[in-house]
Amino acid sequence: MNLKELSKHLGLSQTTVSRALNGFPEVKEATRLRVLAAAKKHNYSPNIRAKNLATGRAMATGHVIPLSSKHEMVNPIFGDFVAGAGEVYARSGYEMVLSIVNDRDEAAVYKDLRAKGTVDGLIVHGPKINDTRIDLLRQIGIPFVVHGRASGIASSYSWLDVNNRSAFSRATDFLLDLGHRRIALINGLEAMDFAYRRRDGYERSLQARDIKPDPELMRSDEMTEVYGYRSARDMMAHSNPPTAYLVSSIICAFGVRRAVEEAGMRIGRDISIITFDDELSYLKNGEDVPIFTAARSSVRDAGRQAGEMLLQLIENPEKMPINVLLEAELMVGTSTGPAPKSG
Amino acid sequence: MNLKELSKHLGLSQTTVSRALNGFPEVKEATRLRVLAAAKKHNYSPNIRAKNLATGRAMATGHVIPLSSKHEMVNPIFGDFVAGAGEVYARSGYEMVLSIVNDRDEAAVYKDLRAKGTVDGLIVHGPKINDTRIDLLRQIGIPFVVHGRASGIASSYSWLDVNNRSAFSRATDFLLDLGHRRIALINGLEAMDFAYRRRDGYERSLQARDIKPDPELMRSDEMTEVYGYRSARDMMAHSNPPTAYLVSSIICAFGVRRAVEEAGMRIGRDISIITFDDELSYLKNGEDVPIFTAARSSVRDAGRQAGEMLLQLIENPEKMPINVLLEAELMVGTSTGPAPKSG
């Protein structure tokens, strides 16, 4: 059933039927009800492509998921983020289109999404330091929201980010206050902006107490369980091993825990661990009691907020860039304790 | 730049330009090249909504992700599956649209996707036993592929599934051969078809050796780390505790490992663990050496294959239902060993 048939059926013009369905005021309430009833009865719902063509709006947002050609890694936070954003879109009648894309094709994909008119706006995932996508998108002229920020990009744009620097600075302070002096940082890839900021927060806190960051205690890589395991195992073999680990992801933290337990040490007593916790639905940090002491900030929630921001930007492109900085909360669990007395 | 402008620019009709761009044979090679060059130069790419309206095809597939209203859990395998399918779509010029949906709205969403013509086909995720979606989709009349199967549904439909029964049966046999007699099953929610089949495989193998499955050793729930931890912790407190654990997901298995280590037992010696491993990109089961002995089958790969099946079905809806049953491979890691001598 399409508009033409429906209106013929009702003995009304397409105009009137269209207006009745879309809630325009210039149609009598009685007719509107009649139209609505008929639409329901015949299970009519407007062809979205025709509608979009006529209105010039796609009623869709794009999420481009870059797949680093090297490691083929799908970002573990992606599912939850998208779920959050999806909720918002669904409420507002937007579709979400997903593109899985090789790093090197990314620019082409953005241009294409624009030129083809597939989406009205998009969300940029996983910003790197000096990320070129931001200037590209501005130049393409499509509304976008960055999940994270890109250090080194001067121009202003809309973003939503966790305050990674402060989160890691506070976590470091927390460990320092417990007496730890050898604190390891098991970080994500430092080309990623979030990882860069985390390290910065960590180093600042150390330096504030005149501790020189030790390169031996800092690692940076894709955040897998095995990476966490190996890093901790190697560091524990060090002549002057760390007493605490600051870890960028709960997945990694599981690996660190494995190494620590394998070495026969007790977490929270011999070794302390703090992790960043994105509150992934499938990887909760315990249920009532947190497993790890953690800097916590929900990615799902970030998705929701970013989705809302994007829709606002689409409705009103003149709007000033929106910037949201979320503070992570430090949840104390059982994985941290006073630094063991040395020697 | 649109078709009209481009063709005016070239001094050709829209027809010719359209045909040149779409590779129809009735246009001279020389003109085609001229058109292609101009299109490139002016950065022309056809408006996708107009194109879709004209052709009546959406050139898009739908993935509906149900969010159980109760636990708000995003399936951990979803990201990798979608990445696999997305690769295939991208190659064929399809978009992928994602809907995040409450369980109870799901039927409405399917109907809507159809009525609005948003997608040409879709993939059904997370089939349950007696899943009603299958008959609904058949009735709606839209091509679809199920990732998994739905026991209890008699009608035939296209699916791609891992042979969960055989995987768990073989894993159980493996443990039995090592002398284990008390084997625990830490399963997913048994309303889910995959979990049902896994249990079935497990029970069959036990029964084949005249071991009666012990309800005390079987758990079924959302597969989180904490669930794995608690289940193992509780079972270890049992008067006659299991010597081996068969676990439905690597996330759970991490939890089981935590409980075992916390209890001061050694994995692979005191306690054996076998897990199902979906080869999630962010949760690899070790790198060269597997951490866990595991039944392995790549979800990413399943996504690719399911995507391909769906596209075939869309191209050729008359096609008989396609069914693909993948066999998991049993990878021996260090988490299994002979059953400890009792007493």
Add this chain to the structure above:
DNA sequence: AGTCAAAATCAAAGCGCTTTGGAAGAAGCC
């Protein structure tokens, strides 16, 4: 030069909707 089929191009209709610019009818006012 004349004929005819094949090759190359075109004009226009159509996809299903929105929206502009009226027109018809009702209502209010003198």
Add this chain to the structure above:
DNA sequence: GGCTTCTTCCAAAGCGCTTTGATTTTGACT
């Protein structure tokens, strides 16, 4: 009754593409 002003509805244009059916060009063959 005649005029204006709302209210309610409509015809038709347009969104940017594909595709049908017709027309022109080309080239081969008498």
